[in-house]
């Protein structure tokens with residue numbers, strides 16, 4: 001029996017659009033139908049076939065190409081309660097890595113370790129090592145404000161400043177002293193809006209309030225704001241969950257374009273979205289990284305039983 005990942009119960013409630021006629025894509029390519037194991041293609045999936053999960057640190061199926069972020073034995077505690085356990089994960093550059101897993105498994109917590117956003121949560125403690133280009137981001141010499149410009153973040157709900165469209169994009173380059181003239185700023189704003197696929201829609205109203213844009217436009221504006229400071233990494237925490245299917249499709253196209261220039265890590269509840277936009281996938285469960293690998297492999301041939309259960313909608 002064959003089944004498709006985007007039929008999972010996850011997608012009935014998740015952020016991604018569920019279209020029964022939709023064909024899953026990955027990086028513009030059509031994904032074949034999902035089978036629980038290549039070896040068992042055409043046979044009934046048997047959960048007993050999947051390997052049981054050990055509690056050992058997982059760094060498997062290493063990515064090809066340069067690693068942008070290397071996490072080693074990362075644990076996170078909130079008020080002493082452990083939320084993330086010894087996560088080790090290599091995140092390649094110029095690639096979209098999807099973090100998937102059931103609610104509360106630690107996806108957002110792990111995402112926040114990569115730009116030290118957990119530092120802003122009272123009572124949160126991070127242990128282990130996270131290196132970006134071999135540099136420990138938790139080292140005392142690293143300024144978290146500068147780090148967050150290098151590692152931008154896009155949240156679930158679009159959060160533009162209550163200022164003009166122009167000012168939203170110009171804000172970062174201004175506070176980081178990246179431009180020296182008005183003409184240069186105009187150029188930075190235009191380029192960022194173009195890269196975020198928003199320029200055509202707002203070119204004639206740059207001085208209008210960002211709050212007047214639609215939800216999807218606001219999310220692209222927030223992406224433009226992140227891009228304007230020349231980040232190396234863009235973290236996205238369920239960026240489409242507040243958007244309708246058309247706006248979601250637009251953001252997914254944008255993510256596919258942006259990966260040529262940036263390292264992108266996206267948290268998503270939608271299996272279809274993970275399959276469409278990512279090349280690498282990491283599956284988390286109860287604070288642990290269970291399995292990681294190429295997206296196609298994770299969805300077609302998961303090695304761990306819990307991964308299989310999750311991507312086939314047996315739990316979520």
Ligand SMILES: Nc1ncnc2c1ncn2[C@@H]1O[C@H](COP(=O)(O)OP(=O)(O)OP(=O)(O)O)[C@@H](O)[C@H]1O
Pocket residue numbers: 078083101102103104105106107108109110121
């Ligand atoms: N600011 C916080 N203070 C205390 N506990 C937190 C905080 N943020 C997260 N947690 C706890 O850490 C665990 C992991 O939460 P996290 O939000 O990272 O999971 P998630 O997989 O992103 O969930 P969801 O998919 O529902 O967003 C949960 O038990 C959650 O309650």
